[in-house]
Amino acid sequence: xxxxxxxxxxxxxxxxxxxxxxxxxxxxxxxxxxxxxxxxxxxxxxxxxxxxxxxxxxxxxxxxxxxxxxxxxxxxxxxxxxxxxxxxxxxxxxxxxxxxxxxxxxxxxxxxxxxxxxxxxxxxxxxxxxxxxxxxxxxxxxxxxxxxxxxxxxxxxxxxxxxxxxxxxxxxxxxxxxxxxxxxxxxxxxxxxxxxxxxxxxxxxxxxxxxxxxxxxxxxxxxxxxxxxxxxxxxxxxxxxxxxxxxxxxxxxxxxxxxxxxxxxxxxxxxxxxxxxxxxxxxxxxxxxxxxxxxxxxxxxxxxxxxxxxxxxxxxxxxxxxxxxxxxxxxxxxxxxxxxxxxxxxxxxxxxxxxxxxxxxxxxxxxxxxxxxxxxxxxxxxxxxxxxxxxxxxxxxxxxxxxxxxxxxxxxxxxxxxxxxxxxxxxxxxxxxxxxxxxxxxxxxxxxxxxxxxxxxxxxxxxxxxxxxxxxxxxxxxxxxxxxxxxxxxxx
Numbered sequence: 001x002x003x004x005x006x007x008x009x010x011x012x013x014x015x016x017x018x019x020x021x022x023x024x025x026x027x028x029x030x031x032x033x034x035x036x037x038x039x040x041x042x043x044x045x046x047x048x049x050x051x052x053x054x055x056x057x058x059x060x061x062x063x064x065x066x067x068x069x070x071x072x073x074x075x076x077x078x079x080x081x082x083x084x085x086x087x088x089x090x091x092x093x094x095x096x097x098x099x100x101x102x103x104x105x106x107x108x109x110x111x112x113x114x115x116x117x118x119x120x121x122x123x124x125x126x127x128x129x130x131x132x133x134x135x136x137x138x139x140x141x142x143x144x145x146x147x148x149x150x151x152x153x154x155x156x157x158x159x160x161x162x163x164x165x166x167x168x169x170x171x172x173x174x175x176x177x178x179x180x181x182x183x184x185x186x187x188x189x190x191x192x193x194x195x196x197x198x199x200x201x202x203x204x205x206x207x208x209x210x211x212x213x214x215x216x217x218x219x220x221x222x223x224x225x226x227x228x229x230x231x232x233x234x235x236x237x238x239x240x241x242x243x244x245x246x247x248x249x250x251x252x253x254x255x256x257x258x259x260x261x262x263x264x265x266x267x268x269x270x271x272x273x274x275x276x277x278x279x280x281x282x283x284x285x286x287x288x289x290x291x292x293x294x295x296x297x298x299x300x301x302x303x304x305x306x307x308x309x310x311x312x313x314x315x316x317x318x319x320x321x322x323x324x325x326x327x328x329x330x331x332x333x334x335x336x337x338x339x340x341x342x343x344x345x346x347x348x349x350x351x352x353x354x355x356x357x358x359x360x361x362x363x364x365x366x367x368x369x370x371x372x373x374x375x376x377x378x379x380x381x382x383x384x385x386x387x388x389x390x391x392x393x394x395x396x397x398x399x400x401x402x403x404x405x406x407x408x409x410x411x412x413x414x415x416x417x418x419x420x421x422x423x424x425x426x427x428x429x430x431x432x433x434x435x436x437x438x439x440x441x442x443x444x445x446x447x448x449x450x451x452x453x454x455x456x457x458x459x460x461x462x463x464x465x466x467x468x469x470x471x472x473x474x475x476x477x478x479x480x481x482x483x484x485x486x487x488x489x490x491x492x
Contacts, residue, residue, distance in 0.1 A: 009128040015107030024059035031063025033130040040092035046077035047096035050231030068166025078206040078268035080364035083115040087360035097267040100239035115360040119333040193377025199223040199261040201249040203238035204230040207264030238266035250278035270352040271365030275383040284311035287348025288390035294346040305347030309454040329429040394463040396455040406444040
């Protein structure tokens with residue numbers, strides 16, 4: 001196939017349509033390039049439930065093993081389960097998933113030993129360049145081979161990549177689900193929680209595989225939704241960030257009279273929460289709640305990372321609980337890098353990614369979900385009452401505007417606010433404008449002609465005014481529909 005790696009290799013991962021943009025032949029090259037760039041002598045691989053995932057994963061393993069590297073395959077897993085294996089075994093890893101993207105997509109999330117991220121600035125660019133050099137050499141493609149449990153031979157990858165004199169590595173299978181679940185439960189005190197009724201929407205994704213084991217033995221009445229593993233996503237997209245995809249969960253929570261609902265995305269590394277009324281709980285409120293609990297575990301001291309579009313509530317709660325908040329750019333590579341540099345105990349993003357020092361600084365929505373269960377089950381009140389103390393302001397959610405010239409529109413917004421009394425501007429990530437009672441951030445998309453707006457204020461009326469005024473500055477282009485929920489404020 002003719003591959004355009006500029007469209008396939010993103011800032012943090014590999015992701016594209018199968019087989020239009022990539023296939024097993026290319027996956028094999030990525031496997032060879034991954035081990036050459038990282039210098040790993042052993043790796044671990046896992047994959048989600050998409051129809052193309054097992055074949056891509058096996059091809060990657062062939063490419064790695066052909067370079068003399070031993071491969072541990074853990075098979076079906078969530079992304080954070082792969083991170084667990086990388087951390088626990090001390091191995092570089094590759095997870096085959098396209099997360100919340102539609103069924104025809106697939107991708108690779110790669111990490112070094114200890115779940116350290118491999119992104120654009122930490123090896124992914126070099127991997128792309130190496131694969132491109134092999135493609136440019138126009139080497140003959142290998143004969144297709146059916147995936148087997150035996151160790152792959154060297155012929156497949158070396159037919160495309162430069163010939164390696166290494167003895168082919170071995171490929172072994174290993175089940176990590178029980179160990180992963182035990183590790184997570186060991187990080188949260190769940191011994192004294194009261195019985196809870198929880199509805200979980202796995203979206204036909206990997207949550208259907210991991211939740212029954214992680215939640216086993218807890219005093220929960222579990223109401224499962226869409227636990228059948230099906231990478232065609234027959235019920236709804238496995239993207240809870242879109243309000244349309246949590247409608248079923250909200251309805252079921254109300255019908256069941258449940259204490260809460262939890263939705264996972266396709267690779268189950270993010271969790272979204274709705275309260276007993278079926279109302280969505282802001283990821284910022286979850287970040288603040290978990291931050292308070294992690295600070296308590298660490299004796300009321302520690303650094304907590306949050307990106308610049310989480311709520312004002314997050315740094316406030318961190319300080320109130322003895323911690324030090326650190327503000328970063330949006331994106332997991334920035335969060336993980338800052339966590340490693342500062343020794344932070346926890347980090348959270350508006351997109352429902354939650355990072356833990358005790359999980360190798362990697363993100364795990366499942367551990368965040370256990371914290372919510374422990375917090376709710378450790379007292380007698382409702383979830384809506386519990387999170388009210390962490391959800392203090394009125395937020396817009398993320399609103400995407402289609403623009404013809406991102407730079408010009410961003411400059412126009414800057415000009416509209418620059419010089420105003422009592423207003424400060426910063427450009428840590430896009431443009432953030434802050435006043436005493438409100439703030440907003442506008443960031444350009446790296447892949448689409450969009451500007452992304454997040455606004456927050458001390459009351460709904462002010463937030464609406466600031467939001468609309470800022471959106472007006474990006475006209476006359478049309479605005480795309482909001483891609484994240486517009487959350488109702490809970491004033492604390």
